Amino acid sequence: MQHATYGSELLGRTLAGTPSDETSPLTHMAVIPTRTAQFDEWPEWVHPQVREAFVERGVRTPWRHQIAAANHAREGRHVCVCTGTASGKSLAYQLPILTTFAEDPNATALYLSPTKALGSDQLRATAQLITGRSAFAHLQPCAYDGDTDSELRQWARQHSRWIFTNPDMLHVGICSSHPKWRQFFSKLKYIVVDECHHYRGVFGSHTALVLQRTLRIARRYGADPVVIGASATVSNPAQALSRLIGEDVVAVTDDTSPHGERTVAMWEPGFLEGSGGEDPTTGENGAPVRRAAGAEAARLLADFVIEGARTLCFVRSRRGVEVTAVKAKQLLAESAPELVDRVAAYRAGYLADDRRKLERALSDGELLGVATTNALELGVDISGLDAVVVAGYPGTVASFWQQAGRAGRRGEGSLVVMIARDDPLDTYLVHHPEALLERPVEATVTDPTNPYVLGPHLLCAATEFPITPDEAEAWHAVGVIDELVVDGQLKRRKAGWYPAPGLDPHGDIDIRGGIGGQVLIVDATTSRLLGTVDSSRAKTSVFPGAVYLHQGESFVVDELDLDDGLALAHPEEPDWTTSPREVSDVVIDRVVEQRSFGPLTVAFVEVTVTSQVVGFLRKALSGEILDQVALDLPEESLPTRAVMYTLEPDTMVDAGITPDKFPGALHAAEHAAIGMLGLVATCDRWDIGGLSTDVHPQTALPTVFVYDGFPGGAGFAERGYHAFADWISATDVAVSSCACDFGCPSCVQSPKCGNGNEPLDKEHAIKLLRLLGRLYGS
Numbered sequence: 001m002q003h004a005t006y007g008s009e010l011l012g013r014t015l016a017g018t019p020s021d022e023t024s025p026l027t028h029m030a031v032i033p034t035r036t037a038q039f040d041e042w043p044e045w046v047h048p049q050v051r052e053a054f055v056e057r058g059v060r061t062p063w064r065h066q067i068a069a070a071n072h073a074r075e076g077r078h079v080c081v082c083t084g085t086a087s088g089k090s091l092a093y094q095l096p097i098l099t100t101f102a103e104d105p106n107a108t109a110l111y112l113s114p115t116k117a118l119g120s121d122q123l124r125a126t127a128q129l130i131t132g133r134s135a136f137a138h139l140q141p142c143a144y145d146g147d148t149d150s151e152l153r154q155w156a157r158q159h160s161r162w163i164f165t166n167p168d169m170l171h172v173g174i175c176s177s178h179p180k181w182r183q184f185f186s187k188l189k190y191i192v193v194d195e196c197h198h199y200r201g202v203f204g205s206h207t208a209l210v211l212q213r214t215l216r217i218a219r220r221y222g223a224d225p226v227v228i229g230a231s232a233t234v235s236n237p238a239q240a241l242s243r244l245i246g247e248d249v250v251a252v253t254d255d256t257s258p259h260g261e262r263t264v265a266m267w268e269p270g271f272l273e274g275s276g277g278e279d280p281t282t283g284e285n286g287a288p289v290r291r292a293a294g295a296e297a298a299r300l301l302a303d304f305v306i307e308g309a310r311t312l313c314f315v316r317s318r319r320g321v322e323v324t325a326v327k328a329k330q331l332l333a334e335s336a337p338e339l340v341d342r343v344a345a346y347r348a349g350y351l352a353d354d355r356r357k358l359e360r361a362l363s364d365g366e367l368l369g370v371a372t373t374n375a376l377e378l379g380v381d382i383s384g385l386d387a388v389v390v391a392g393y394p395g396t397v398a399s400f401w402q403q404a405g406r407a408g409r410r411g412e413g414s415l416v417v418m419i420a421r422d423d424p425l426d427t428y429l430v431h432h433p434e435a436l437l438e439r440p441v442e443a444t445v446t447d448p449t450n451p452y453v454l455g456p457h458l459l460c461a462a463t464e465f466p467i468t469p470d471e472a473e474a475w476h477a478v479g480v481i482d483e484l485v486v487d488g489q490l491k492r493r494k495a496g497w498y499p500a501p502g503l504d505p506h507g508d509i510d511i512r513g514g515i516g517g518q519v520l521i522v523d524a525t526t527s528r529l530l531g532t533v534d535s536s537r538a539k540t541s542v543f544p545g546a547v548y549l550h551q552g553e554s555f556v557v558d559e560l561d562l563d564d565g566l567a568l569a570h571p572e573e574p575d576w577t578t579s580p581r582e583v584s585d586v587v588i589d590r591v592v593e594q595r596s597f598g599p600l601t602v603a604f605v606e607v608t609v610t611s612q613v614v615g616f617l618r619k620a621l622s623g624e625i626l627d628q629v630a631l632d633l634p635e636e637s638l639p640t641r642a643v644m645y646t647l648e649p650d651t652m653v654d655a656g657i658t659p660d661k662f663p664g665a666l667h668a669a670e671h672a673a674i675g676m677l678g679l680v681a682t683c684d685r686w687d688i689g690g691l692s693t694d695v696h697p698q699t700a701l702p703t704v705f706v707y708d709g710f711p712g713g714a715g716f717a718e719r720g721y722h723a724f725a726d727w728i729s730a731t732d733v734a735v736s737s738c739a740c741d742f743g744c745p746s747c748v749q750s751p752k753c754g755n756g757n758e759p760l761d762k763e764h765a766i767k768l769l770r771l772l773g774r775l776y777g778s
């Protein structure tokens, strides 16, 4: 049994032998104190068999927040429960749903999760809860997703009263054939939207429209379902769920479950030294390179395992997971060979059975350390670990807490270590821990009015039931509908809008992939389908020569055929990674909104970005550049939205930036700002792009654009526009506090720069960012 201060002690032992001066990897430590439980009574309305089921599973008394949320749902209010990981959110929705099932033998419910794996976990938990109880004999909870075979699907439609599915299947397999689901829809009492913080960006916008279509169908069949949202980490939960369903929502946020003391450490790996010590290893343009977060994570994982701490180590990439586990095993082989077999790797693509085995192995102590991708972030009943290592900021505060939340048994201490990667946002966070530890999780950005998302859903909605004028109004869809009418896809009649004959739009929407077609990635040696990639991203991710990773296996792409939507690859494990080089242009199509402050103008604009991948860089795994390879791929254009600023050249000169420094200053400031946009919007740098120029043909001024990498936009640039002051001042702090001399990946270099990170001028970028901060709002 560990004790309350276990986390801090484990950290202390791990730090032994590292420098204690300013080169110490520990940049900050925080202690989150123990919280004791607050209980409530079982409400009168809870069916005795439901209560019995919980008591038998060890839940003798519910926590207060569970009852608060359950009461709202029972009383017919849409509710979003946002309390920590493992705070018993499932009980909050199971209570009202199971009670309703026990009272009404025809009632039905839907459970939605962003991943199939989480859906099957929840289904299993529900099945265990009700097995052998007469009140639920006819419930037949059932999964209905891409893996369900057609016989079972038919059975589920007819017999199951609780369907566990995901937004993709709800869209393509349920809403599209609603007449077959008539009985189910007409009795639909509850819809659970689990892990609702996952529905962000384009995926979130699609899911919002799927949910709104689902509610609409249920109402047409006479039902009026209550929606229960759940998430450990969503900002403004009432608003987040309300955006998804388009209706009012109440929130329950006061977590009354108990947890032990949690120590959170921020960790920054030191710079790599060359073999002689005085010849440091360098990356692009001679920049210093830090020790990789994965290597540092492997060392901590091995250390913690030696200490006997049950540890989960989150690594961003699948390959990183394998490398971290292998390295940790190598370290253990040297110092504690008996522990080598108690470390394992885990990543997406594993089957439910493997997950179960892993959960069991971790909880009974057979395994002590597991390196994983975020596949284990959601809904796996692994909590109560002694330590969690987060190797690289997972992109959102929400994910960070989701991962960190796996540490800590009730009443006992635990340790969370967040290791910074060589990246401006990671660097900023380990030096400004308040921006991670004290900041509310970021607003989930969705934009269901994006015409590229809305248009196809309107077609689906119209084939489900004709769209009424009130609905068109509520979806902010009048303009888009008019265009669909002009296109001949919708017909206007008296009662509303009808689909053109023969229209079959459901299959054209890919809820996850964004917008447009898909490119299939195939192993040409075996004809095996490895995966798919959105066609708009194919040329930057599966260009000829690209190293492509699939579930830990490495492939090199030989051929990309954009017309046929096919990328052919062969298995190969080279000692380098590849990153595309791209040239692009931005044309401003329309200014949506703008603000001017003397010589500074900041605007939210609609743009068309034209880009062409012209080659790629090969980088050694240490970060060193090996060479550049030229490519000949077609030009592409992306209509999207951007936040943009322009500055008068004279003002820049007055601020100490001479015209010869404009390109490097603007380019470096743009890169750093892209890296930091994730601080104000739920996105990472791969969701957005940028362009800077010392004279833009339309503005005739030095201009910087940061745009959404999705047709029609995804809402990220818009957040940047509205949170411009916070975003730019954090960017300024990130760049100026970075310890490098001339710019490195931790501040102004970008791993996806189309120009090989040239020119970049860190010193003048800081002057530029200061100037923006001074002018903005003045």
Ligand SMILES: Nc1ncnc2c1ncn2[C@@H]1O[C@H](COP(=O)(O)OP(=O)(O)OP(=O)(O)O)[C@@H](O)[C@H]1O
Residues within 6 Å of the ligand: 057, 058, 059, 060, 061, 062, 063, 083, 084, 085, 086, 087, 088, 089, 090, 091, 232, 378, 379, 380, 381
């Ligand atoms: N009132 C309670 N008293 C004691 N244990 C409880 C109580 N409520 C739930 N639990 C237990 O806590 C554990 C976590 O519950 P659950 O999986 O519902 O949490 P969660 O908030 O949904 O977690 P996650 O954030 O991982 O989705 C389960 O093992 C559950 O049985």
